[in-house]
Every structure is written in structure tokens, then in C-alpha cells.
Amino acid sequence: MSHVEATQAGKGLSTLWRIMVLTWRHPWMVTVTIISTIIACGLQLWVPRLIGQAIDHSEGVLDGGAGAVDALWTTAWVLLAVSIGRGVFTMWMNYFGEAVGHHTAYELRLAVYEKIQRLSFSYHDKVHTGDLITVGMLDLEGVRMFFATGVLRVVLLSILIGVGAYMLISTDLVLGLLALSFAPFVGWRSSVAQLTLRATWLTLQEMLQNLSRVMEENLGGIRVVRAFAGQNHELRKYDEASDAALALAHKRVDIRVASTSLMNLSFLLSMGLVLWVGGEKVLSGEMTVGTLASFLTFMTILQMPVRQLGLLVNSFARASTCGNRLFAFLDLEIEIKDKPGAVPLKVTEGTLRFENVDFAYPSAPTRQVLQKVSFEARRGETIGIVGRPGSGKSTIAHLIPRFYDVDGGKVTIDGQDVRDVTLASLRQSVAVVQQDSFLFTTNIENNIAYGDPWAKEQRIARASEFAQLHNYIIGLPTGYDTIVGERGVSLSGGQRQRLNIARSLMLRPSVMVFDDSTAAVDAGTEQRIRTAMKRFAKDRVTLIISHRLSSLMHADQILFIEEGAITERGTHEELLALGGRYRALYDLQVKPGDDALEAAE
Amino acid sequence: MTDVTVNDDESEDRRQRPPRAVVGSSLDREEEVFGKAYDPKIVRRIWAFVKPYQKQIYISVAAVLIFTLTQLAIPLIIRFAIDKGMAAGGGGRVVLLWAIAGFAATIAINFVASWVQESVVGKAAENVLFDMRRAMFEHLQRVSLSWMDKTEVGRLMSRLMGDVNSMQEFLETSVLSVGDIVLLFGIIGVLLWLDPMLGAITMATMPILFIVRLFWLPPAKLSFMAAHHTNSSANGALAEGINGVRTVQSLDRQRVNFDLYEEKAHTNLRAHLRAAKFAQVMVPIVDTLTGISMATVIVVGGQMVLGHQIEVGVMVAFLFYIQRFFDPIRSLTMQYSVFQRAMSSGQRITEVLDVPVNIEDKPDAVALTGEMDGSVEFKNVTFGYRKNQPVLKNVSFRVNPGETVAIVGPTGSGKSSCMSLVHRFYDVWDGSVTVGGRDVRDVTQDSLGAEVAMVLQEPFLFTGSVIENIRYNKESATREQVIDAAKAVGAHDFIMSLADGYDTKLEQRGGNLSLGQRQLISFARALVADAKILVLDEATANIDSYTEMLIQRALKRLLEGRTGLVIAHRLATIRGADRIIVLQNGELLESGNHEQLMNKQGLYAKLYTMNYSSFDDMPENGDEAPPTGKAT
Incomplete structure (x- = not known):
């Protein structure tokens, strides 16, 4: 039984680093994931370029004439190869990213289970079973998701946004800035929304738990309810719990909708600006239609990852709180355990x-x-x-x-x-x-x-x-x-x-x-x-x-x-003869008349 | 010690896996039924809940359509700007500005439509869910107790929470899937309109994806479900390990349990990895198909542009649409399983709603008032829970106003059934039960509940403060009245010793109180209810002598000035009664007061002389019969 000890690696580091240390226990998978991510991003960034190129070929901008058809074929083959490559590496990135998380979760599960079995009664006395279940299920889940939704996404987003931005800005400064202008707003909006949604989600869960407790007690105690004709009372209790939950559920819808609609709008706004300014540039001959198309394509590629910034922030926040609780639990000192060098009990006389x-x-x-x-x-x-x-x-x-x-x-x-x-x-x-x-x-x-x-x-x-x-x-x-x-x-x-x-x-x-x-x-x-x-x-x-x-x-x-x-x-006889407390208790139980009650008091 | 040798014999197999041990529940979760994706009967029932929000649904469907149209329009506007504005020989700057203006208008509409569709449909879906749950809950308040007795609370809860939640997914996505369908056909239409030939070639990949997904979906779904299933199974085992930790430690089962849990966790890991493989394998397929379509547009479309058969903007628009057209296919195929799940959930929900209500107020039922005399009478009552197995046979007796009658008899003699009948938890098969001279079937259930207070054998407390528990639904009771009642039953002292006195929050089911204390609170509750008639099922569990003494006193106080029908187990209670009724096998055997019954030398006298503290013990009737529902 050493699963708990295994999770002690990285003890003393901050929670997120500790999760990384645990993750690194699968170096092979982590490496494959990261390399796949880098390649998938690179291929992804190549696509808008190829599209722009293809459009320019088709307009005959570059060489005009017969060579254009060959160029189109080349571009098409490259694009197909890039697409396939992107698909394959994205698959590996996602699969191994998840696999790392599942393997880490598996190890943590065993550690949690082992720890629960070893902690002494005094610990279990003071901790609610519900809290332990939270640690073993929800907190563990938060830590599991950290690699795929946190670490991996940092790599992904920094390459996509960083390299992409460099490519755009180096092609055309103004248009590049315009194409990226939605990113800060959407990133901010989505982070705020995710954090609010997470906070309200926790509250909503509590409210729903409350609601289900009202129902559970009602059904479990249905005889009491019926005996006291308490149905209306119970329905009021139910409505109170239910209305609160419904109101919050509505609020969450509002938060979500406001944020997705605004994000969508700001994205489309910058697209409109790129179209406008880019259109002017095409008209004045500063830019080809293909370049403009590649800007627009690039924006569609970037839209998803930028929206996911919120998920990234959420993942960090979640991993940090969940990890804190999980590690605090795993690091607990066990009060009652074998002494070093403890030997098995040898029963001889049985005294x-x-x-x-x-x-x-x-x-x-x-x-x-x-x-x-x-x-x-x-x-x-x-x-x-x-x-x-x-x-x-x-x-x-x-x-x-x-x-x-x-x-x-x-x-x-x-x-x-x-x-x-x-x-x-x-x-x-x-x-x-x-x-x-x-x-x-x-x-x-x-x-x-x-x-x-x-x-x-x-x-x-x-x-x-x-x-x-x-x-x-x-x-x-x-x-x-x-x-x-x-x-x-x-x-x-x-x-x-x-x-x-x-x-x-x-x-x-x-x-x-x-x-x-x-x-x-x-x-x-x-x-x-x-x-x-x-x-x-x-x-x-x-x-x-x-x-x-x-x-x-x-x-x-x-x-x-x-x-x-x-x-x-x-013995019983001796104690009765003694005529003390035992005797009094005996009288009370054998003759439960009122006089004996008084006497016992 | 002496058994050591035997242990050694068995120690051989002890190194192997224990043959029978398990962790986690041996019961499988309610199997997810693969129902039909569409069942008109169930859809009609669900529609009844949606109907009040009809207007919202229409609005959001309209918004979805508009939203989808704007999405379709955007590449077209880009195409227009390129071909009519930027291209050589185009309209130049003016056209470009017109295009930009059009673009601005489109995204404004898009913004509003997206806001409206999601918020209206989201809220309406939540409303429908909460309505459904309330309808079920309200219905359960009226269904017969015999149905409740044979139904596990856990199963009902999974319908009230789990099934209702899986309806949510369905309600939200079904409106959005309207948008997906429109988007799919919209893209097909636009591509064919832009250029029929190029459109047809480009979309050749679409049926391939459809076919691939059709083959992919069943095994993928199985793998997703397996992951879900193993997850809840591992979590169930963990929860059990937490709840039973004391037993596990005191029986030294940690090793065995850990090995079993590890197996479960490993199965879970493998199931998740498999599910992840299934989920991810679609990525390269979709990307490859997208790549083929784009390459086709580049080669075919590019040559057409070169040959001036189409304008370059058309090609740009094609490339934009291609990147979108696999999305609706993906979500539509997913929608199918959502439909299936919703149908089976809908079925389980309607099952609950269809449980018949056997006991209802008659249309001309009258209210029982405090004016009635408080007598209770059984006239030739025959009653049972299962056909042809009567629990009470032709039982007649009368409890006069103000009198206390004790019912005694061995387990299974029908005592508790008498009690349930006074309250009309069930209807008699034959004969009648009257309260205050009126047949219980002729009065309203609410008024009956108000005039007949009941104390159950197992005190049931609700989460909430002590005062809320004592007051229960008698909202008119003041704090003073509650405290007086608690004092009267002798609960005041221990309540005051709790952290916040009467405002102390009780843990679930009053877990922080002892059985005796819970009993006293349930007495106080009955006292506050202040009914003319008290029906009481005395607790059989052994309570320590001191609390026992308190309870005996409280009982006396509780019965003062009331008609009492007590299912008695304790000698002290029985001797304190005005009259004793002895039941055996559902028949009334003897009745009279203590002296009369002792003189009779019947069952009562026999039980009494055996000097047991509880009257339930029948030496010749030692072992209980298997449970036949909670009531006996």
C-alpha cells in the first residue's frame, strides 16, 4: 500500500505544481501530448495561408496562365495533407491529454481510498461523510481535468494566438491588429463568465441538494406528513426550495447568454472591420483578395481558442481549490497506526x-x-x-x-x-x-x-x-x-x-x-x-x-x-446486597411503577 | 486461541482472492433503457408541460431561424464585397461600403436573435423541468401509502431528480436542433445556388460522414455509457467505503476492499480510455473530409475562377461554408441519443404521474371540527394489504371520548393496521371506522389529520430547527406554546442544553439526538397539534431507564383530556390504560381492564405472568415472518 506515499511527491510545492509533478509520472504520454499539440497547431496555422495562396493562384495574381493550374493542384494536395495531419495530431493531442488525466485520476482514486480506510475514528468523527465524498469525487475530477483543460490549453493557445498574431501582424500591421481586436474582449468576457458560472453552479448544486433533501425527507417520512395532514406545509417547503433554485437557474441562463452573445458580436464586429479595411486595401491595390481571405479564415480558426480562454481560467481556478482540498486530505497525519517494529499480537492465556x-x-x-x-x-x-x-x-x-x-x-x-x-x-x-x-x-x-x-x-x-x-x-x-x-x-x-x-x-x-x-x-x-x-x-x-x-x-x-x-x-448478587446505584437501577427496571422512579431520582 | 488450528487449515486459500467479497452495491443501477427515439404517447404527455410556454417556444424557434439565416448570410456578404466591390470592374468603394453596412445590420440582427433564442429557450426549459418535478411531487403527496410502502425512496428520487434533469438536455437542444437542420439545408441550398456543379462536388463528402457516423454511433455510445457506468460504480464503492469505514476497520477488511476497489478503478480507467478513443477517432475523419472538400474547391473552383466561370468571391464563400457544414451533422446525430434518453426518462416520469390515487376526499366530504365528541369506533372491520390475506378480520371496538385504550398483541396481530385505519391511510375492505360518529371516508382528509394526532413508533424528524420540528405544520403555534409543549413532555431540559436551544439545527433525521430524545420531540409535536384524538405506536426499542421514565411521564401528560388509542408494548403503559384490547392474528381476542383480563386467564394473563418487559414477545412465535410491507 504505497499509493498515498506516491502522491507525496512534490509535497511542499504549490498545488498546481504538485499536480504537474503527479502528471509527470507519465512522462511518455505527456511528451507525446505536447509534441502532438505543437504539430497540430502548426498545421492549423498553415491552413489560412494555403487558402489565401489558392485564391491568389485562381485569380492568376502570381503568374497568370497555365502555371496557375499546377499551382492549384499543388496547393490542394498540400492542403489535404495538412488537414489529415492536423486531424491525426489533434486526435493524439486530445486522446493522450485525456489519458494522462485518467491515469493520474486512477492513482489518486486509489490513494484517496487507501487514505480513507486508514484514517482513524477520531478523524471520521469530525468530518462529514459528504465532505469526504466531495474530495473523492468532485475534487479529484477537478485535478484530473487540469492537464487537458489547463496545461494543454496554455500550450495550444499560446502557440495559436502568439504565432498567429505574429504572422498576421507581420503581413499587415493594421489589419492584423484589427483581426485580433476581438481577442482581449472575448478572453476577458469568457473568463469572467466562466468564473461566475462556476460560482453560481456551486450555489445551484447546494440549492438542488436542498430541494432533493426536502423531497427525500417528505417521501421517507410520508407517514408523519399524512398523519399531521402536512401536505400543504410540505408543498410550501418544496416551493420555497424550488423557487430559489429556479430563480438562480434563470440567472445562470442570463449570464451565459449575455456572455455568448456579446462574444459572438465582438468577433463579428472585428470581422466586419477586417472586411472593411481590408476591402479598402484591396481596392487601393495594397493587398490581394487571397491575403484578405486568409485573414478572415484565420479569424474563424482563432475564434474557438479565444473563447476557451475562459475555460482555461476556470480550469486553473478549479484545479487550485480542488487540489488544495485533495492534497490537504492526502497529507493528513494518521493518528492510529502501527508502531515501527510492531509485531502481531500473540494470544496465549487470553487475558x-x-x-x-x-x-x-x-x-x-x-x-x-x-x-x-x-x-x-x-x-x-x-x-x-x-x-x-x-x-x-x-x-x-x-x-x-x-x-x-x-x-x-x-x-x-x-x-x-x-x-x-x-x-x-x-x-x-x-x-x-x-x-x-x-x-x-x-x-x-x-x-x-x-x-x-x-x-x-x-x-x-x-x-x-x-x-x-x-x-x-x-x-x-x-x-x-x-x-x-x-x-x-x-x-x-x-x-x-x-x-x-x-x-x-x-x-x-x-x-x-x-x-x-x-x-x-x-x-x-x-x-x-x-x-x-x-x-x-x-x-x-x-x-x-x-x-x-x-x-x-x-x-x-x-x-x-x-x-x-x-x-x-x-457479581449481581453482591451488587444487589450492596444496595447502591446498581440496586436502584435494578428496582427501577424490574418494578417500573412511579414510586420506583421517584426513588431512583 | 482454540480456533487457531482451524484458521491454519484455511490460511491456504486466504492468499487467494476471497470468493464472495465485493465492494460497492451489488445492485445494478437502473438500466438505461434504449427506448424508441419517438413515442407519440410520451411526447403528448411532455407537450402538456410545454404548452403553457408555447409562446416562448414559438418566439425562440423564430429567433433560431433568424439566427441561422444571418449565419448563412455572412459568407454571402463577404462574397458580395469581394466580387462586386473589390474585384476589377466591380462597383468599387460604394459597393464595399454597402456591403459593410449590410454586414453591420446582419450582425446586429444576429446578436439580438442569438440573445433571444438562448435566453428564452433556456428559461422555458428550466420552467418546464421545475413544473414537471412539482407535478410529480404533488402527485406523490396523494398516492396511497400502500404504493409508497412498496416503492423505494431512492428510486423515486432518481425519477424526481435524474430523469427530470435528462429532460432538460432534451428540451434545450431540441429547439437548437431546429437551427441545425435549417443550417444544414441552408448551406446545401446556398452552395447549390452559388454554383450547382461545384456545390454538388463539394458536398460529396457529406453522405460519407453521415454513413461513417451511423456506423460509429452505436459502439461509441456503448463505450460512453460503459465509462459512465464504471464511473458511478467506482464512486458507489468509494461512498460505501466512506460510510462503512468504521465497520471496515473494526473487521480488518481494508486489504480485501482495497484490492477489490483497485479492480473497479482499473475497469473504470480502461472504460474511459476506450471512450476517449471513440470520441477522438472522429476528429481525423472529419478533418480529412473537410480537407478533401477544400482541396476540391481549390482545384475545381480555382480553375473555374481562372476560366471566369465563377467569381473569386464564390470560391471564398465556398471555403467558408465548408468549414461549417460538418457541425450540424455532428450535433444532429448526437441529438438522436438525446431523444432516446428523453423518451425513457419521459416514460419513467409519466409512470409516477399515473400512479392511481386511491384515497380521495368524497365530493361531499365534510370537515371534521373540534366540536365532535372524540370517540373512535371500529365496526366489523376487515382489512388487508394483499388480496385474500386479511390482516384484520371482523374487528369491532369502541373508544369512548377521553378514554385511553391500549392495543396489545404479538407481532403481526394487526395492531399497526388499526392505527393506520383511524387515519384513513388505507380504506377498509368491509365494515367501517368512525371518528366522532362520522365514517372517516365521509370527512376531508385534512380535517381528519387536524383532529387525529399520531405518534409513530420510529420518530421521524425533518432537517430544520427543533422549534420547526415541534411546530411542524401548525403554523399558528407561538414560540411559547412550543416551549410549553416541550416542557410538558419533559424535553425542555435537553433542548436547552443543545448549542442553540430551540433554534438548534437538527442534522438529517435528527442524527445528533438520541432515540429517546427524538421520541420526546415527536411527543411535543403531537401535543402542539392539539388534536382531540391521539393515536400512538409505542417504541419497542430499548431506551435507557432514565429516558424511559421521562417518556412514561410525557405519555401521561399527552393523553390527558384526549381520546387515546395506544399500541402498547410496555407494562407500565398497558397498566395505565382504561381498557385493554388483545389482538391475535387479526382477531379481537379479549378486552377489558387489567384485573378483568387477569381473571380471564387468557393470552393476556399468560403474557403478563411471563414478566417480559415487552408484550411483543410470544415465546412460541419467536421469529418474525418475512417483511410484508412496513405496516403490520
């Missing part, structure tokens, strides 16, 4: 130990979440962890597979600090079943075997039996092949949680943590899962985190967490 662990989330460093938490769990033991929401009980689960690193103290497995072993080996040995997990849009079998895609079918079926999901699955028309996830069959909260449990069972971990992972499973099913799990628990350490006491009262040891510290510990 998990927390020693005076302190922890605060990186996003809120002042709020101490865990304070001096210590406990030990041996193979075959089950530890229950209970506490109010926000007491820090889930955090304990996050520290074992190093989703976050402890601030003080240490977490060890068989005496090895989790920070000293490789992440891959650690995460294979520690499974955390979380309350809400992600379902991938693929079939149920793949989802269960997500952590072990090599697994045999029987093992998958067994895991789902343990999780009390098997009977449900085989009742589906397509069984284990049923596609679930975002666009597949939707599972209920309880079913998702059971799938999640099955998924973790596939790993055969040494430490298994259930982080409130049966909250949405009904009590009866949970009971059955628990019974099935007993066999499983023999070979590993099991941690059960829950606020439902029935889930964990059979544990060998129960930890009661309050404000990040263990305030009570012992």
Missing part, C-alpha cells in the same frame, strides 16, 4: 487488562471520559458494564481494538500493550459488536462474512443461528442471497443488530464486546441469543455493555460506571 486508563475524546479534550479505569478479564469470563448514557461505558469498548488510543494507563492483552502490536492482528482478535452498524448493499451472506470473506457457508449459517437470525433468513424468498442495505430489503433494527452479532461471531475473536448490541432486539430473542452465546463464551473474554440489566446480570463481574469511573463492582 484482557485495563490498567489505570484515562481517556478523553480528541474532539473534546477537556472532557475526561474515563478516569483510572482498571479491571481484568480472563478467558471464559463475562464482564458486564452498566451505566447511564454518556457515562463512558461504550468508550471502554472503543479502546480495546484501538479505535482510539488511551491518554493514560494502558490496555493489554496477555501483557502486550495494544499499542505495541499490529493493528491488523489486534482487530482480528477483538470484535466489537456495535449498536448500529453499517449494512453493505450486497447479499446477507456477504454481509455476515464481511470480516472473513473466505468462510465456508456452513460457518456462516452457524453464526447466524447463534445470532437467532437463521430462521428469518431462510424464510426469505431468496434466503442468504437476499440483498440488504441501503437499496435492498430493509431490515428492522433488531434484525440488523442480530446480523451484526453474526458478523462478529465469524471472526472468532479472543475478546468479544457487545456494545449495547441487543438494544433493539426483543427480550425473548435476546434470551435465546444469550443462551446460544454461552457455549461461545467459553473460549474468550466477553464484555457486555448495556443499560438493560437482564442482558448482563449473569456476568461473572459487573462494573457500574459513573462519570467515567468504576463506582461499584461485583
